[in-house]
Amino acid sequence: MTTTQQDHRSPGPIEEGILPSLADVDHAGWDRLAGPDNFYNSSAWAHALELAHGDTALVTAASGGRLLGALPVWPGENDEPGLFHLPTLLPDVTQARSSAYLWLGARRSTYNELVCTRGEARARTLDALFGTALRLARERGLDGVVMPYLAADDARELARRQPRASVLLHDADANLAVAIGGYAEQLARMSQPDRTRRRAERRACERGGTTVLWRPLDRREVVRQTAALVTQTRARHGGTADPAWMLRAFEAQAATGVLDRAVGCFAVREGRPVAVNVCYAHGDRLYARYFGFDYRAAEPHGEYFVLCYQAPVDYAAACGFRRYRLAISAWQIKIRQGAVLSPLAVAVLPLRGRLCDPRTERRHNARTARLWTARCAARPWALDPGWRAWAPEAPARRRPADHDPTAEGAPPCCTWST
Numbered sequence: 001m002t003t004t005q006q007d008h009r010s011p012g013p014i015e016e017g018i019l020p021s022l023a024d025v026d027h028a029g030w031d032r033l034a035g036p037d038n039f040y041n042s043s044a045w046a047h048a049l050e051l052a053h054g055d056t057a058l059v060t061a062a063s064g065g066r067l068l069g070a071l072p073v074w075p076g077e078n079d080e081p082g083l084f085h086l087p088t089l090l091p092d093v094t095q096a097r098s099s100a101y102l103w104l105g106a107r108r109s110t111y112n113e114l115v116c117t118r119g120e121a122r123a124r125t126l127d128a129l130f131g132t133a134l135r136l137a138r139e140r141g142l143d144g145v146v147m148p149y150l151a152a153d154d155a156r157e158l159a160r161r162q163p164r165a166s167v168l169l170h171d172a173d174a175n176l177a178v179a180i181g182g183y184a185e186q187l188a189r190m191s192q193p194d195r196t197r198r199r200a201e202r203r204a205c206e207r208g209g210t211t212v213l214w215r216p217l218d219r220r221e222v223v224r225q226t227a228a229l230v231t232q233t234r235a236r237h238g239g240t241a242d243p244a245w246m247l248r249a250f251e252a253q254a255a256t257g258v259l260d261r262a263v264g265c266f267a268v269r270e271g272r273p274v275a276v277n278v279c280y281a282h283g284d285r286l287y288a289r290y291f292g293f294d295y296r297a298a299e300p301h302g303e304y305f306v307l308c309y310q311a312p313v314d315y316a317a318a319c320g321f322r323r324y325r326l327a328i329s330a331w332q333i334k335i336r337q338g339a340v341l342s343p344l345a346v347a348v349l350p351l352r353g354r355l356c357d358p359r360t361e362r363r364h365n366a367r368t369a370r371l372w373t374a375r376c377a378a379r380p381w382a383l384d385p386g387w388r389a390w391a392p393e394a395p396a397r398r399r400p401a402d403h404d405p406t407a408e409g410a411p412p413c414c415t416w417s418t
Contacts, residue, residue, distance in 0.1 A: 029067035039282035051252035076103030144350035155345035208301030229292025
């Protein structure tokens with residue numbers, strides 16, 4: 001759980017609200033409540049999602065006209081197996097298989113935190129937000145609310161406020177502390193076998209005639225090329241082959257200003273981009289979001305590894321970013337590149353009763369934590385200390401040689417290179 005701006009004014013009565021869209025919310029007030037890791041629940045990102053995919057309801061809590069909390073809600077994908085389908089997230093919890101829920105957090109966000117004041121009114125604000133969300137679920141004929149990919153500390157806090165909520169580990173978020181010396185310093189910390197593989201990836205990229213170029217997404221042609229590359233990768237993994245969906249997303253991001261924070265790391269061969277990793281700046285973090293490759297016209301030569309895990313570390317170090325956020329999936333590749341995994345949990349709050357009893361919940365969480373511990377057995381430093389709360393008998397260990405650049409006070413400013 002990250003630190004947000006404190007507000008020490010004495011709160012008055014909490015005013016609950018439901019907005020049919022995000023257009024009229026106090027965006028500045030919303031962003032003051034969001035933490036430095038909460039890019040995908042920032043007002044600009046959430047509003048861009050709404051412009052691209054349709055209106056998103058927003059549950060709010062305020063006092064005297066001052067926004068104290070915001071909670072986006074969306075239908076989820078209750079009938080489609082995948083990242084936002086509860087039975088897929090919790091395959092061993094039989095009670096998750098037969099209910100339909102209202103989903104909380106930004107649409108299709110794989111990292112959520114609570115957008116809520118840290119001041120005196122926090123507890124009452126959380127109660128108001130989730131009470132209103134439950135009423136909205138009831139009005140829509142659903143069985144309750146669910147908030148997935150929730151930072152584990154926030155999930156545990158929510159469980160303390162809502163005793164009927166079940167909080168269950170289900171995934172891990174990957175991020176890199178950016179070394180001041182860039183990728184060379186990070187490479188020096190790796191084991192000899194890992195260093196050998198990482199150097200081989202870079203040499204393969206260079207032998208393929210690839211150069212790396214960073215470009216802001218500020219011109220129509222660059223946006224068009226980026227959308228085409230990302231769409232090819234999406235189609236290769238079962239998504240749409242029509243680039244219109246990605247163009248629509250970029251147009252919405254441009255309208256809300258979030259595209260101004262975007263930069264593309266391009267692999268270029270013979271003057272033509274063949275791959276891209278699209279990243280976004282948020283505070284002192286750099287977020288990797290979309291990868292694309294031109295599979296129709298080129299053969300991969302290690303571009304994925306260089307664009308997603310090597311070049312961004314040098315770029316982040318040069319720009320003063322302190323963390324490079326890699327999100328979920330491909331966790332084994334990410335920890336080999338030096339990433340650390342933090343626990344993510346889903347909070348499920350039915351209208352009636354509980355999803356599962358506390359004993360089942362504890363067993364699930366301990367078993368899941370042990371699973372992630374086993375996955376990282378060869379690299380125990382890859383487990384964030386936050387896992388200790390879920391499996392105390394298997395505490396995470398830090399790599400002794402780690403140097404955390406966040407202690408150095410590097411400035412978060414950055415000028416995009418062209």
